[in-house]
Amino acid sequence: MAAEPGSSVAVQRLMSQSAEMAARGLIGWTLLVDGVGGVIVETEAYDAGDPASHSFGGPTKRNAAMFGPVGHAYVYRIYGLHWCLNAVVDAASAGSAVLIRALAPTQGIEIMSARRRGLPLRDLCAGPGRLCEALGVAGALDGASLSEPPFSLIPPASDPPVICGVRIGITKGAETPWRFGLSGSPFLSRKF
DNA sequence: GTTCCGATGTACT
DNA sequence: GTACATCGGAACG
Numbered sequence: 001m002a003a004e005p006g007s008s009v010a011v012q013r014l015m016s017q018s019a020e021m022a023a024r025g026l027i028g029w030t031l032l033v034d035g036v037g038g039v040i041v042e043t044e045a046y047d048a049g050d051p052a053s054h055s056f057g058g059p060t061k062r063n064a065a066m067f068g069p070v071g072h073a074y075v076y077r078i079y080g081l082h083w084c085l086n087a088v089v090d091a092a093s094a095g096s097a098v099l100i101r102a103l104a105p106t107q108g109i110e111i112m113s114a115r116r117r118g119l120p121l122r123d124l125c126a127g128p129g130r131l132c133e134a135l136g137v138a139g140a141l142d143g144a145s146l147s148e149p150p151f152s153l154i155p156p157a158s159d160p161p162v163i164c165g166v167r168i169g170i171t172k173g174a175e176t177p178w179r180f181g182l183s184g185s186p187f188l189s190r191k192f
Numbered sequence: 193g194t195t196c197c198g199a200t201g202t203a204c205t
Numbered sequence: 206g207t208a209c210a211t212c213g214g215a216a217c218g
Contacts, residue, residue: 054210
């Protein structure tokens, strides 16, 4: 077998699960865009029945990708100026996604630092808007497959220690503990 | 360390 | 008009 084709199968298997399971399972994977990125250390789950989810209330022009194929990206603008990257998950219930909230930078750190105006390593990808700026993710990638260029997703060698807590920055469904993080990582957007 | 605030696209009342 | 899955900078302690 050549280098990467197997990972597409692994991505599909991971992302066919419920949003909660997929969000937990994504911790420790390496996410790259054009070879630049790092290890996913923080995620949040949003499913179709969740009042905090953009898909709650059905498809719109903005959230169309959430109702598209599993394993593709949902990229949207937040507060009019930042981008946020999600992975579309859960084939059994359309409209579910996992928000990628933070990475530990490993690949292309100089490129990310330049895009982030020389900010310290800890601040390059510690937040959903920050990691999109560092990786060059923008609206043009909405709906693109996460297992084809420019994206690549690489599984971890072993299951990392995962902690969970309540999600950040929402008002509806705020008590649901669907935020997941790599235990002890210094690159989380906030402490748990 | 903390709190406050402005930037502004998209969905919704 | 208001709310929002955010960020960075200013002001303050």
